[in-house]
Amino acid sequence: MTVLLVALGGAVGASARFLLDRWVQRHSTGFPLGTLAANVLGSLLLGALVGTSWPVFPLLGTGFCGALTTFSTFGYETVRLFAERARLLAVLNVLGTAAAGLAAAALGMLLTGA
Incomplete structure (x- = not known):
């Protein structure tokens, strides 16, 4: 049952x-704001x-937030920016x-008293 919940999320x-x-x-103008937004929201x-x-x-947590956030796309987009000389x-x-991800996680915990 747990696997189905993770898959659905x-x-x-x-x-x-x-x-x-x-x-x-x-x-946006080329900066990966979509990935940033997804990671911060997640x-x-x-x-x-x-x-x-x-x-x-x-x-x-595992299903929805795990799929919403993306480290691989963040990594790829960062390397792409370096390759395009947008260091x-x-x-x-x-x-x-x-910074934004850590602050968002802390805010989420604060808001729910976790």
Whole structure:
């Protein structure tokens, strides 16, 4: 049953990530804001889910947030920025994603008292 919850959450999370990325990138200038938005939102949600009951965590935490966030795309986009000689943007992507993700997770935990 747990595997099915993770799979269901993952299917919805991956779809949400795709749609969020496409929506954000329509308003972007080349900086990977879609990936940044997905990672920060996923960190906020996961932080808020810490301490919830076990039956909901596989669906929302592991499944949805795991599929919504993406380290591989973040890595690829950072390397791409370096390859395009946009080194400052690449460094800002790394530092911004790390700082915003940690802050979002902490905020999520704070908001739910976790």
